[in-house]
Amino acid sequence: MKIAVLTGGGDCPGLNAVIRAVTLSLLPEHEVFGVERGFWGLVQRRLRPLDAAAVRDLLDEGGTLLGTHNRADPFHWEGRDASGEVLHCLAEQGVEALVVIGGDGSLTIAERFARLGVKIVGVPKTIDNDIEGNERSFGFDSAVAVVADALVRLKTTARSHGRVMVVETMGRDAGWIALEGGLAGGADAILIPERPFDLEQLASSLRERVARQGHALVCVAEGATLAGGTQSWQQLAGGVTRLGGVGALLAHELGQRLGETEVRATLLGHLQRGGAPTAFDRVLSTRFGVAAARCVREGVFGVTVALQGDRCVRVPLSTVAGRNRRVPAGHELLDCAADLGVLGLSVRTSP
CATH class of the missing domain: 3.40.50.460 (Phosphofructokinase domain)
Incomplete structure (x- = not known):
């Protein structure tokens, strides 16, 4: 399969560690491509190949190798709906599955594309630790x-x-x-x-x-x-x-x-948001990346990985989209x- 990975929303420590884990877990069986600056890159057709050499040293680096964007919703793109352009980009590039690393906004967008038939696996990312169904987000410990x-x-x-x-x-x-x-x-x-x-x-x-x-x-x-x-x-x-x-x-x-x-x-x-992730976040990011790659290999889509009771589980995107996890x-x-x-x-x- 040809898999694309993107990071959307705000940056946070651990994004690069997830990209690294997803890529290394899928290679060499699958081709992996990175989407530049989140969903913006899908509208603009900005994808580039990722190999082991490109990601191997990313574990402790802050930020995101791929760049990100927190105001790039294809469904509300400069006064129009550009979701069709994203679907065309994925088909044109031969992308068969998409790993979306993002917070509640990005995962909500991902869920809408999943309903349009895109094979998607989500990875929860937010320093606010406020994604529904997930007890701990990478980046939070660092913050x-x-x-x-x-x-x-x-x-x-x-x-x-x-x-x-x-x-x-x-x-x-x-x-x-x-x-x-x-x-x-x-x-x-x-x-x-x-x-x-x-x-x-x-x-x-x-x-x-x-x-x-x-x-x-x-x-x-x-x-x-x-x-x-x-x-x-x-x-x-x-x-x-x-x-x-x-x-x-x-x-x-x-x-x-x-x-x-x-x-x-x-x-x-x-x-x-800045700087290197803590050791806890490096491990959690790696676990999430590996768990997302397993979903791809097993053909399980329309879900986001999540941490529950110190185990990585799979949660339907539909139960996460548009929801916020507050302190109860x-x-x-x-x-x-x-x-x-x-x-x-x-x-x-x-x-």
């Missing part, structure tokens, strides 16, 4: 490590100056990064989209923390919201709808309430953060 390291580093300057330091993480709809990163980095308050928080209660808790230990750390997901309404911080601050900047806005509001205590914000942004109420990590007195509305004085 959490960045957040935890940032919090540990900022604690020293917070302690030196007697400040409150606010660290903003990614997490539009799901707070997994802020939750695990905040716990790993010793945050005094963790704010996530699933748990709207009370600003006055937060300020009161931080005031007590500063009085007791001389400083405080806040870890906030970009999609965190205030309790008592659906408005985001961006809307509250003047109608801005694009996420990113909640940390600076929160720092301003807390600064108004904490008197002489300085409050500073750090936006980690794309630092969470009653999750053990929520209870852990609440018992420590560092979670949203559950912020309370520690012993």
Whole structure:
């Protein structure tokens, strides 16, 4: 068979490791081609052959050898439907199966093409860890490590100056990064989209923390919201709808309430996406790539591989498309953060 591989959506650590594992697992029995810049490359007919030499040293490299694109939906392409062009490209190039490495957006597009008859295997990719049916996404562990390291580093300057330091993480709809990163980095308050928080209660808790230990750390997901309404911080601050900047806005509001205590914000942004994957993510990426290749060899399509109970399983694309895995109420990590007195509305004085 002639197999094509693409990486869609945002970049994240581990993409190259998946490309490597898929390619090495399928060669030499099958031909493997890489699609440049995700679905954009299928519309533009940008494919290139992949061999062992091209991928062998990719295991620990960040980014993606093939490039990616997070605004290239063929079904909504510059005001028209270009899905027919993708189908023509696949037929013209003789591609018999497509491995799509991507997040919820890319897998939703993949599911639509699967319904059009394309033989597709998905591989879940997102640092947000928010893909339905998958307990752990590669790239997530690497992002959490960045957040935890940032919090540990900022604690020293917070302690030196007697400040409150606010660290903003990614997490539009799901707070997994802020939750695990905040716990790993010793945050005094963790704010996530699933748990709207009370600003006055937060300020009161931080005031007590500063009085007791001389400083405080806040870890906030970009999609965190205030309790008592659906408005985001961006809307509250003047109608801005694009996420990113909640940390600076929160720092301003807390600064108004904490008197002489300085409050500073750090936006980690794309630092969470860049760099080499952790050892955990290298192994998980490799497992996913091998599992996807096995699906191709066995003729199992219309599925995405996923991690459930520390086993790679196959989940129908139809159960993943258009869905989002958020931190559920009653999750053990929520209870852990609440018992420590560092979670949203559950912020309370520690012993």
